[in-house]
Amino acid sequence: MVTTLSPTPATRLAPPASLDPLVVPERLLLGPGPSNADPSVIAAMNHQPIGHLDAAYLAMMDEVQDLLRYTWQTTNPLTYAVAGTGSAAMEATIANAIEPGDRVLVAVKGYFGHRLVDMAQRYGADVVTINRPWGEAFTLEEITAALEQHRPAVLAIVHAETSTGVRQPLEGVGAACAAHDCLLLVDTVTSMGGVPIFLDDWQVDLAYSCSQKGLSCAPGISPFTMSLRAEAKLARRRQPVANWYLDANLLRKYWGPERVYHHTAPVNLTYALREALRLLAEEGLEARWQRHQHTAAYFWAGLADLGLSCHVEESLRLPTLTTVRVPDGVDAKAVSRQLMADYNIEVGGGLGELGGKVWRIGLMGYNSQPENVDTLLQALGAVLR
Numbered sequence: 001m002v003t004t005l006s007p008t009p010a011t012r013l014a015p016p017a018s019l020d021p022l023v024v025p026e027r028l029l030l031g032p033g034p035s036n037a038d039p040s041v042i043a044a045m046n047h048q049p050i051g052h053l054d055a056a057y058l059a060m061m062d063e064v065q066d067l068l069r070y071t072w073q074t075t076n077p078l079t080y081a082v083a084g085t086g087s088a089a090m091e092a093t094i095a096n097a098i099e100p101g102d103r104v105l106v107a108v109k110g111y112f113g114h115r116l117v118d119m120a121q122r123y124g125a126d127v128v129t130i131n132r133p134w135g136e137a138f139t140l141e142e143i144t145a146a147l148e149q150h151r152p153a154v155l156a157i158v159h160a161e162t163s164t165g166v167r168q169p170l171e172g173v174g175a176a177c178a179a180h181d182c183l184l185l186v187d188t189v190t191s192m193g194g195v196p197i198f199l200d201d202w203q204v205d206l207a208y209s210c211s212q213k214g215l216s217c218a219p220g221i222s223p224f225t226m227s228l229r230a231e232a233k234l235a236r237r238r239q240p241v242a243n244w245y246l247d248a249n250l251l252r253k254y255w256g257p258e259r260v261y262h263h264t265a266p267v268n269l270t271y272a273l274r275e276a277l278r279l280l281a282e283e284g285l286e287a288r289w290q291r292h293q294h295t296a297a298y299f300w301a302g303l304a305d306l307g308l309s310c311h312v313e314e315s316l317r318l319p320t321l322t323t324v325r326v327p328d329g330v331d332a333k334a335v336s337r338q339l340m341a342d343y344n345i346e347v348g349g350g351l352g353e354l355g356g357k358v359w360r361i362g363l364m365g366y367n368s369q370p371e372n373v374d375t376l377l378q379a380l381g382a383v384l385r
């Protein structure tokens with residue numbers, strides 16, 4: 001006899017028509033992200049989850065924190081990985097640094113600067129901006145003048161603007177901020193693991209990144225850090241952090257010695273991130289930065305051979321992300337579609353002001369290899385012919 005577990009409603013949804021087992025196509029990911037994960041990172045994920053308060057897991061968390069400090073070159077105690085993509089870690093810096101009414105200066109030179117403006121406004125900041133055309137960077141003089149004029153509590157700036165391919169020089173910016181009693185918040189999403197970063201030396205107070213670009217890990221777990229100066233501002237808050245999930249006061253009790261449950265950690269992604277960071281440490285930061293620079297230079301030379309040019313002047317060009325100008329009369333989207341259809345290669349299109357004008361080519365982490373450059377240049381040459 002069959003027992004009825006619940007009263008039958010008038011209508012019931014049938015299961016979807018039988019599906020085949022999962023098949024994931026093989027792609028070469030040479031867009032703005034994600035990049036291909038290192039095979040040993042994928043292997044690391046392929047284990048049973050363990051409990052998020054298991055002693056073995058807690059030891060792994062400590063290792064991840066130390067590896068993140070190495071990768072960013074910081075001794076900040078509050079350095080951990082947010083459960084979410086880079087945008088969640090971005091929101092974590094804003095939520096913890098900003099109280100309603102705080103003046104926040106955002107240096108906007110591309111798409112992700114606008115996202116910082118949007119987030120800061122949602123947390124009640126009094127946002128002011130300085131702006132540069134997409135493809136350029138700010139000078140220290142421009143930043144210092146804006147600090148002088150606006151007297152912000154926080155300056156937010158993107159180190160590696162993925163929408164334009166520009167590397168923002170940060171030498172001296174932290175000192176200027178400190179002199180104006182302002183915290184420096186930096187997006188390092190497309191620089192971490194591919195471009196030199198020295199958070200302590202540069203006096204950066206808050207930073208975030210993601211797992212799926214320069215670190216060549218799966219998406220969904222994102223580095224976050226705040227300096228002692230930023231912690232002091234957090235301690236002085238009159239109002240609690242408006243985002244419970246990202247509140248560093250709560251998360252430090254889980255990542256620190258107290259080990260108080262906060263949320264169920266994405267355990268398998270932590271395995272993956274630990275492996276990605278271990279591989280980075282094994283290679284060494286200096287060697288990794290050199291590899292990215294060499295691969296990018298090889299790519300830029302190959303582009304010139306094809307008669308293509310880069311949107312950004314060489315001194316400001318990111319080795320992790322190149323914006324390639326679309327020649328007159330060429331349909332950028334059609335080329336991208338054909339690269340995918342015929343070669344399984346993903347590249348990015350232009351965003352915002354650069355829509356239709358550039359392709360965005362990422363050579364990040366595991367993918368930063370000359371063989372990938374050869375594969376792409378051959379395919380791109382054939383498609384353009």
Ligand SMILES: *Cc1c(COP(=O)(O)O)cnc(C)c1O
Binds near residue numbers: 158
């Ligand atoms: C990709 C990116 C982000 C957002 O990260 P997600 O992981 O996509 O949420 C933020 N800032 C920059 C500069 C990026 O390139």
